[in-house]
Amino acid sequence: MSALNSLTIAAARDALRQREITALALTEACLAAIEGAGALNAFVHHTPDIALAQAKAADARLAAGNAPALCGIPLGIKDLFCTKGVASQAASNILRGFKPEYESTVTQNLWNAGAVMLGKLNMDEFAMGSSNETSCYGNVVNPWRRGNDTTPLTPGGSSGGSAAAVAADLCLGATGTDTGGSIRQPAAFTGIVGIKPTYGRVSRWGVVAFASSLDQAGPMTKTVRDAAIMLGTMASHDAKDSTSADLPVPDFEAALTGDIRGKRIGVPKEYRMEGMPAEIERLWAEGAAMLRDAGAEIVDISLPHTRYALPAYYVVAPAEASSNLARYDGVRYGHRAKLGAGDGITEMYENTRAEGFGPEVQRRIMIGTYVLSAGFYDAYYNRARKVRALIKRDFEQVFAAGIDAILTPATPSAAFGLGEMADASPVEMYLNDVFTVTVNLAGLPGIAVPTGYDSKGLPLGLQLIGRPWAEADLLNHAYVLERAAGFSGKPAKWW
Amino acid sequence: MSIDIETARKVAHLARIAVPEAKLAALAGELSGILSFMEQLNEVDVTGIEPMTSVTPMRLKRRADLVTDGNIQASILKNAPDAREGFFAVPKVVE
Numbered sequence: 001m002s003a004l005n006s007l008t009i010a011a012a013r014d015a016l017r018q019r020e021i022t023a024l025a026l027t028e029a030c031l032a033a034i035e036g037a038g039a040l041n042a043f044v045h046h047t048p049d050i051a052l053a054q055a056k057a058a059d060a061r062l063a064a065g066n067a068p069a070l071c072g073i074p075l076g077i078k079d080l081f082c083t084k085g086v087a088s089q090a091a092s093n094i095l096r097g098f099k100p101e102y103e104s105t106v107t108q109n110l111w112n113a114g115a116v117m118l119g120k121l122n123m124d125e126f127a128m129g130s131s132n133e134t135s136c137y138g139n140v141v142n143p144w145r146r147g148n149d150t151t152p153l154t155p156g157g158s159s160g161g162s163a164a165a166v167a168a169d170l171c172l173g174a175t176g177t178d179t180g181g182s183i184r185q186p187a188a189f190t191g192i193v194g195i196k197p198t199y200g201r202v203s204r205w206g207v208v209a210f211a212s213s214l215d216q217a218g219p220m221t222k223t224v225r226d227a228a229i230m231l232g233t234m235a236s237h238d239a240k241d242s243t244s245a246d247l248p249v250p251d252f253e254a255a256l257t258g259d260i261r262g263k264r265i266g267v268p269k270e271y272r273m274e275g276m277p278a279e280i281e282r283l284w285a286e287g288a289a290m291l292r293d294a295g296a297e298i299v300d301i302s303l304p305h306t307r308y309a310l311p312a313y314y315v316v317a318p319a320e321a322s323s324n325l326a327r328y329d330g331v332r333y334g335h336r337a338k339l340g341a342g343d344g345i346t347e348m349y350e351n352t353r354a355e356g357f358g359p360e361v362q363r364r365i366m367i368g369t370y371v372l373s374a375g376f377y378d379a380y381y382n383r384a385r386k387v388r389a390l391i392k393r394d395f396e397q398v399f400a401a402g403i404d405a406i407l408t409p410a411t412p413s414a415a416f417g418l419g420e421m422a423d424a425s426p427v428e429m430y431l432n433d434v435f436t437v438t439v440n441l442a443g444l445p446g447i448a449v450p451t452g453y454d455s456k457g458l459p460l461g462l463q464l465i466g467r468p469w470a471e472a473d474l475l476n477h478a479y480v481l482e483r484a485a486g487f488s489g490k491p492a493k494w495w
Numbered sequence: 496m497s498i499d500i501e502t503a504r505k506v507a508h509l510a511r512i513a514v515p516e517a518k519l520a521a522l523a524g525e526l527s528g529i530l531s532f533m534e535q536l537n538e539v540d541v542t543g544i545e546p547m548t549s550v551t552p553m554r555l556k557r558r559a560d561l562v563t564d565g566n567i568q569a570s571i572l573k574n575a576p577d578a579r580e581g582f583f584a585v586p587k588v589v590e
Contacts, residue, residue, distance in 0.1 A: 101570040199550040213550055242555050311533045322510065329511070331583050333574035345586050350513035362512055366522070367529055369510040370498075383536050385546035390539065392547065426525065427532045443550035468551065 004029035006169040006490075009073050009226040016062055016072045023062065023072025026172075027055035027116050030074040033170045034118060039495040042155075042165040044079060044137045045087045045120035054116040061114060069233050071114030076165045076174040079120045080127055081107050081217070082206040086117075090208040091125045091135040094356025095334045104206025105238045106175060106217050113233040118171050122161030125358045126325065127182055127210045130432035131421060132160025134360045139418050142190060143168040143491035146456035150494075153415040153458070156186030156432075162220045163190040167491060173221040173230050177207060179214045180313055181436025184448035187220055188410035188461030191450040191489055193227045193482070194220045195475070198468045199443035200245035202231075203238035211320035212243075214313075214440040224449065224479045228252035231471065247469060255472035256479045261295030263477065266403040270306035271435060273412065280409050280460065283452045287407055287462040290451075290484035291477070301403060303394040308387050309438040314430060315371050315384035316441070321361075322368025328356060363426060392442040399467050405477045406465040408435050410448040414458035435463060445471045447478045451485035459489060497527045 004026045007015070015021045031051060034043050051074065058072035082088045082100035089095035103111075111117070124134040131154040132140040140160040142153040144167065155164040159176030163186035166174050176183040178196035187194030195218045202217045209215060219230035232252045238244040267288055272281070288298045330336035330352030337351035357365065371380035398406070412434060421429050439446035445468070448461040462481065466474030498506075503523035507514040514522055572578040577585075 098574050101567075101573055200553070239556070239558070243550070243553075245551070245553070246556070305539065308536060308539055311535045314529065315533055315536070326511075330576060331585055332571075334576070336576035339586060343586065345588050346511070347513075348586055349511040350508075353511055354513035357512065362510075363525060363529075365510050365512065366503075366506050367526060370502075370506045370526065370530070371533075373506070373509060380530075380533060380536075382546050383539075383541060384533075385548070386541040386544040387536055387539050389544050389547040390541070425528055427528060430532075 003169070005033045007172060008222050009070070009172045009229050010223070012073060012172055013229070017067055019062070023055040023058035023116065024052070026072060027051050027074045030118055030171055037168055037170055037495050040141050040143060040164050040168055041138055042122055042140055042161040042168070042170060043076065043119045044122045044161065047086055047117055047119045050086070051116050051118050054111070058114050058116060068113045069229065070110060072116060073114070073172050074116040074118050075110060076118050076121045076162060076171040077107055078159055078162050078175050078177060079123050080177050080208045081175060082208070083107055083117065083120070087120060088208070090127070091123045091137055092356065092358070092361065093136045093335060094328045094353070098333050102206060105203035105236065105240060106207065106234050109233050109236055121165055121174055124158035124160065125361050126208065126321070127158035127177055127179055128321070128360050128364055129157040130181070130185060130429055131418070132157040133418060134358055136358065140164050141418065142415050143495065144190060144415060144458055145491070145494065146458060151417045154189065154418050156189035156415065158182040159186050159220060163187055163192060163194070166190070166192045166220050166222060168495070173219055173226055175217060175234070176220045177215060177217045178440065179210050179317060180440050181433040183218050183220060184436045184446055184463055185411050185432060187448040188450065188459070189415040191459030191487065192220060192222055193224050193447065193449055193478070194218065195227050195231060195447040195471070196439065196445060197231060197235060197471055198445045200243050201235050201469070201471065203236060203241040203244045205238055205240040209324040211317040212324060213320060214317060224475055224482045225253060225256060227447070228256060228475045250472045252472050252475050255476050257476060258480055258483065260291065260477055260480050263296040263404040264299050264402055265291050265296045266299050266301035266398055266406040268301050268303045268306065268406060268408060270303050271408045273434065277413060279454050280412065283460050283462065284407070284409050287451055287481060290481055291407065294480045294484065299403060301398050301406070303398065303438070305387065305390045305394050306438060309391055309441055310430060310434060312384040312387040312391065313433070313437045313441060314367070315380050316388060318364040318368035319372050319381050320368070322365045322372060325361070325365055328353060388441050391438055395442045395444060404467070405474060408463045408465065410435060410461035410463040414454040414456070414460055439465055444468060445474050447474055449478045449481050449485070450487040451481060452487065453489070459487070498523045498530065
């Protein structure tokens with residue numbers, strides 16, 4: 001058997017239940033891999049003591065024949081999730097030292113299902129970024145390289161640590177969160193699978209809020225089957241999140257039949273962006289052909305408001321962020337600036353937030369403050385919410401016309417070099433989310449699946465978008481695409 | 496819409512983020528760039544469209560108006576930068 005840490009969740013689960021391996025050995029293999037992967041900077045808070053204790057408990061349950069869905073499976077947790085007694089700081093200096101007194105619903109669901117926590121994963125500060133370069137812990141490095149070129153590449157963002165850790169086999173799966181593409185873009189940049197569920201499928205309770213009407217947590221895994229297994233545990237109705245859906249959680253893994261005959265797959269013409277690289281164009285056409293070969297019908301569709309999704313997003317998301325992040329005031333938790341002589345409470349707030357928030361977070365808070373301020377609320381915020389309603393309507397019309405899923409590229413390019421966008425304007429960086437952000441605005445499920453490589457050997461992914469609450473069907477489409485593409489590449493170990 | 500230094504100062508204050516005087520011009524430039532990107536939204540005909548208020552059409556759940564939690568003062572104060580005698584401590588607010 002290959003190294004235990006390189007197993008998929010499904011393979012490890014089966015081997016654990018057959019008593020071929022132990023949760024302790026599996027966890028130790030991951031802890032050793034993490035120990036040797038400091039150069040990737042993916043894990044930022046290590047919790048080996050918790051991991052070993054959970055692994056021993058899992059072995060006891062396995063021995064007793066009482067093994068829940070993820071019993072003994074070692075996972076990494078994005079730093080955005082509150083984990084009781086373990087640093088949870090959203091990669092921000094303003095939460096330095098913060099150790100929650102409570103556990104997020106998602107992570108509690110995972111521990112209840114027997115999963116093992118290896119530690120907390122790096123990310124963009126408050127999930128604001130597309131390259132993992134805004135973290136207070138420093139950049140995450142993508143385990144993939146351009147052939148023999150040693151230029152360090154971004155793993156994408158904001159769930160960059162999660163993506164790098166899964167791609168480098170430091171853990172079997174990881175939690176991510178996605179506000180505008182933060183699961184799907186890093187998954188595509190690292191050759192793994194990432195699904196953003198329908199808004200409301202997964203509880204947001206205990207997840208540090210960025211933009212509450214857009215945020216959803218989801219799994220980042222090595223395969224579609226693993227995503228189905230992990231999502232089944234992460235999803236739940238939760239009375240502590242008023243937007244959590246009171247719907248039964250289907251058996252997502254059982255939905256992976258590989259049969260999509262007669263399904264109608266939409267290919268939206270508006271996603272064919274001007275100046276799109278030929279290799280992305282080709283990847284997309286190949287993906288459509290794979291689904292057609294599996295018996296699906298490919299249909300040209302139109303989502304006319306697509307081009308307004310990014311500007312609408314960059315009004316709505318900062319507006320909600322400016323409100324959500326008002327809580328970081330140096331009073332109840334986190335960083336407080338040292339007060340000078342004569343400083344009052346206003347100086348305390350202003351200096352605390354200037355010291356604690358990084359530049360991108362400050363920029364978005366101020367944009368949000370501006371678009372919500374008197375005199376501009378209608379012109380920016382209300383207009384953006386109207387455009388958002390139109391973007392959602394585009395999708396509703398397409399689904400009403402009988403489309404089952406939509407196929408698009410996941411990203412406009414393969415992973416770029418760390419620092420390569422340093423001179424770009426914030427708006428140029430925002431263009432990374434051009435294919436993913438519509439899905440958040442409309443509250444739909446979307447999944448990134450690795451299906452090919454660029455000319456330098458870097459992974460590329462396609463995105464499938466599903467109907468609301470149809471994650472089971474969406475995962476089945478992704479499963480077909482995954483099997484047809486046969487992507488099985490792993491980054492050559494250099495770290 | 497272009498943002499001048501005065502507006503940038505006002506926004507920073509509303510956001511309660513201290514921005515040094517020397518950096519206000521750069522901030523104004525950045526904010527202007529982002530806002531001009533948003534100007535594209537003005538091309539869209541939104542006549543008769545209601546602003547989206549809820550991602551999925553669902554009624555917010557109600558629950559009985561009962562205390563569900565409590566007696567966790569120590570937990571609540573645990574992460575405070577300055578907690579004294581069961582309270583959060585802040586600089587003097589009223590002269």
